[in-house]
Amino acid sequence: MHPSGSQHPRARLRLRIPAPEPHHDIPSPVASWTGTTGTRAQGSNMDNPLDRTTLSTITLLESRLLRIEHLLYGPTASHPPPQHGSAVRKLGELERRFSVMLSHVRVYGELLKIYMSHPDFFHAPSPSEPPWQLSIDALRSIVLASASTFPSTLSSLTAIKDSPIPDTSESAALISMTERMRAIEATQVAQASDMAELRRRSEAVMRSWYEGSVLANSRFMADAESRVERVERQVRRRERVMEEEKVI
Numbered sequence: 001m002h003p004s005g006s007q008h009p010r011a012r013l014r015l016r017i018p019a020p021e022p023h024h025d026i027p028s029p030v031a032s033w034t035g036t037t038g039t040r041a042q043g044s045n046m047d048n049p050l051d052r053t054t055l056s057t058i059t060l061l062e063s064r065l066l067r068i069e070h071l072l073y074g075p076t077a078s079h080p081p082p083q084h085g086s087a088v089r090k091l092g093e094l095e096r097r098f099s100v101m102l103s104h105v106r107v108y109g110e111l112l113k114i115y116m117s118h119p120d121f122f123h124a125p126s127p128s129e130p131p132w133q134l135s136i137d138a139l140r141s142i143v144l145a146s147a148s149t150f151p152s153t154l155s156s157l158t159a160i161k162d163s164p165i166p167d168t169s170e171s172a173a174l175i176s177m178t179e180r181m182r183a184i185e186a187t188q189v190a191q192a193s194d195m196a197e198l199r200r201r202s203e204a205v206m207r208s209w210y211e212g213s214v215l216a217n218s219r220f221m222a223d224a225e226s227r228v229e230r231v232e233r234q235v236r237r238r239e240r241v242m243e244e245e246k247v248i
Contacts, residue, residue, distance in 0.1 A: 065094055
């Protein structure tokens with residue numbers, strides 16, 4: 001069974017693996033597929049360029065499929081050696097193995113669907129080729145919108161080209177100061193650590209002074225004020241009693 005939404009496995013294989021040119025040499029497995037026994041007595045039909053191209057394409061298809069199976073299943077995956085048979089039978093066997101792989105590895109099927117719908121994700125187009133998703137009018141509008149930046153870009157590139165190359169002695173002097181710069185960096189790190197320690201100690205001193213002096217004085221003043229208030233209340237109460245006694 002093929003995954004839903006995916007194209008025919010044989011079509012995918014043909015799209016991903018172009019047939020070799022007719023002048024290429026025939027791979028070694030071709031002899032076993034033609035049914036020969038090591039001699040060319042029964043393989044006279046292999047002189048046809050179309051036959052050579054067909055068998056070479058099938059060989060490349062199987063090698064690509066074996067490589068994918070090795071990546072997905074590991075080196076333990078094994079397949080029986082190719083049997084004598086026609087090209088149609090070999091293609092059917094490759095299609096069956098490809099279908100089994102897609103049914104067992106769902107992620108690979110999803111990747112194939114993404115590749116078929118968005119091939120640019122895997123193979124970026126050449127910068128000299130315009131995007132195939134855009135129409136001629138869209139490309140024209142993009143070019144016209146960016147036309148005003150061409151002179152400024154050209155002048156910037158010209159200025160960069162005319163800029164003199166710095167003297168190598170300055171670069172050599174800067175490189176020779178690398179060890180000194182590293183020592184300065186280490187000194188800065190040590191100073192930062194010392195400053196952090198000083199901040200921590202200053203915070204501890206300020207907390208001790210605040211808790212030992214300021215808070216203690218505040219508590220003393222609050223206690224004194226409360227005692228003064230109590231004395232004032234008693235004095236006013238005593239004065240009121242004395243005034244009442246005078247009236248009587």
